[in-house]
Amino acid sequence: MEIGLDDRAEVAAPNASAMSEDRDWWRGCVLYQIYPRSFQDSNGDGIGDLAGITRRLAHVASLGVDAIWISPFMTSPMKDFGYDIANYRDVDPIFGTLDDFDALVAEAHRLGLKVIIDQVLSHTSNLHPWFVESRSSRDNDRADWYVWADPKPDGTPPNNWLSVFGGTSWEWDSRRRQYYLHNFLTSQPDLNFHNPSVRRALLDDVRFWLERGVDGFRLDTANFYFHDADLTDNPPLDPGLQSEVMASRNQPYNFQDHLHDKNRPEVLTFFAELRALLDEYGAMTVGEVGERIRGVELMAEYTTGPDRLQMCYAFDFLSGHMPEPQAIRAVVERFEAAGPQGWACWAFSNHDVERHATRWTAGGRDAERALRLAAGILLTLRGSVCLYQGEELGLTEADVAYEDLVDPYGINFWPEVKGRDGCRTPMAWEAGSAHAGFTAGRPWLPVPPEHAARAVDAMEADQGSLLHFYRGLIGFRRRHPVLATGAIRFLDAPAGILAFLRQGAGETLLCVFNLSEDAGVFPLPEGLDPHPLGDHGFSGRREGTLVHLDDHDGFIGAL
The missing domain is CATH 3.20.20.80 (Glycosidases)
Incomplete structure (x- = not known):
């Protein structure tokens, strides 16, 4: 319809x-x-x-x-x-x-x-009434509702923490003569959850x-x-891991191991x-x-x-x-x-x-x-x-x-x-x-x-x-509620193929997907005898002990 x-x-x-x-x-x-x-x-x-x-x-x-x-x-x-x-x-x-x-x-x-x-x-906006009050003095009722810290003796930020959006995660406030923490924009001060x-x-x-x-x-x-309430410096991220998180070398945030912020x-x-x-x-x-x-x-x-x-x-x-x-x-x-x-x-x-x-x-x-x-x-x-x-x-x-x-x-x-x-x-x-x-x-x-x-x-x-x-x-x-709440167990498969079982709710399903640009074959493990289900939109097919898959195709069968 x-x-x-x-x-x-x-x-x-x-x-x-x-x-x-x-x-x-x-x-x-x-x-x-x-x-x-x-x-x-x-x-x-x-x-x-x-x-x-x-x-x-x-x-x-x-x-x-x-x-x-x-x-x-x-x-x-x-x-x-x-x-x-x-x-x-x-x-x-x-x-x-x-x-x-x-x-x-x-x-x-x-x-x-x-x-x-x-x-x-x-965090909130810096226009939130809580922050407006917090930044007004060091002794108001919400003075410690955000993360405030004194500068180092040379006036620089309290530690080496960096903002996701670039630069230090500390912003100087001239009224309180302190820095406040912002993990994102300077207009997004961090709330103090220790309070x-x-x-x-x-x-x-x-x-x-x-x-x-x-x-x-x-x-x-x-x-x-x-x-970290002690504002401990973050250590550098292991160089071997940096490539996993560095979308670009121009984001220094990803050079740190964020253990403390x-x-x-x-x-x-x-x-x-x-x-x-x-x-x-x-x-x-x-x-x-x-x-x-x-x-x-x-x-x-x-x-x-x-x-x-x-x-x-x-x-x-x-x-x-x-x-x-x-x-x-x-x-x-x-x-x-x-x-x-x-x-x-x-x-x-x-x-x-x-x-x-x-x-x-x-x-x-x-x-x-x-x-x-x-x-x-x-x-x-x-x-x-x-x-x-x-x-x-x-x-x-x-x-x-x-x-x-x-x-x-x-x-x-x-x-x-x-x-x-x-x-x-x-x-x-x-x-x-x-x-x-x-x-x-x-x-x-x-x-x-x-x-x-x-x-x-x-x-x-x-x-x-x-x-x-x-x-x-x-x-x-x-x-098939098993897909929502059932257990999952992965199966070994040839290169380019993802295979797993979903088990529970009185049902077991075999799911096989070919992520390759070429056709592929999945040999059924011994003891698995799936009955193909044809109402899911994929066209993978079983022939004997083999599941044949076109490129970017799938097979779902019930055991």
Whole structure:
């Protein structure tokens, strides 16, 4: 049946029956990330907003996902596009009002979608009233709500810590005659989590949104919350590891081993406090672990136990070209070994990284086949899944001209690093409309012509499109709960082939994927007799004891 733009709400409505009191609904769920500036503009100012999200929720529900994650929409000067919050309890006017948010939540719940919102707790905007008071003197009520330190005798910063956005992570304040810590922009001062009053205030702000009906939170930079109270210098990163994290030699941040400015064990104290609050409401969290060297191990540590986060994601699959099968296996097995009772949330794209539709199709690969392969792997690994808006359309990384850049990170490191604007360009809805139907005005970032050609309405009209493939594959995952919650065991396979078993919920599935540009064969291990399942979209076939796979193809069979 062809699904029209106006019919999808009716198709998606049965998902509402899944809105139950099951507090483990997040385990194996599929999230859909919405970047609000770029999803849908409802008032013609060129910036997406909450009313626009509500208008397009039927499309999201039609995919069969379980929840939406909305990137920050709270009051902010927008120096970092909402990740610098000046008021945790209100909607920034460019996105709408609290009434708009309440309407969004109501419509999402009607469609069977949970609502996850971003909570940026590690830092605030320098315009937040807390910081305005904190910087006013050394003896006010919030004097130690942020991380302040005296200079060295020669006036230089207290230690060698560096900002992700370049340069020292310390900024001089002439009124207090002290430095304050900022891991990101100078306008994003870090809160002092060693102060219990700070943690209580943040939990009160979290409660505000729980009372408005949200179902959970994505925790920005969760491993940055605490710092070493003694302000110990970071050591240099082992030269053998630097190549793993250095996107460019012009980012000195990656020369350090960040033992003291993040990844601190004290963070587990706050996680326990947060989890106790969330459990009152049956809400969940997905924590961002901004760490490329120990990210998987931190994910496991942060999600193992009833007083920690429900799930986390790191950046192992969010950079680089299509990984080799052994690399995928190594990451997942590292997590399983470090935290067999923990829970991962896997993603290939988000608002901070180059879209995998560009990364995974480099070197002349067949883009459509590679993207279907990526979807198949992502939706069959053990763990939850996060899809980024436009991923279901195969949107590529936009090539944004320097004069159109707005991301401070990209502007600072251009041209070697082009920043995050290329993955944040507006969603494409209508192929024949101006700006692909995103806005009636001038969009805050340009809409590439190649994106308009892959708009939702064009994909809907083509039953063989990537959009329909995603919809079918997510439906397949829903029909086989083992893919959401079952155990995983990898199998040895020839070069270029990834193979694993998913076991649980009274079912065992064999999943085999060919990441090579050439056809491949997977010899079935002795004792495995899979019955091919044909409703997932892949065309791999079994002949006797061999599974034959075309390039970028897959095979899923039941045992």
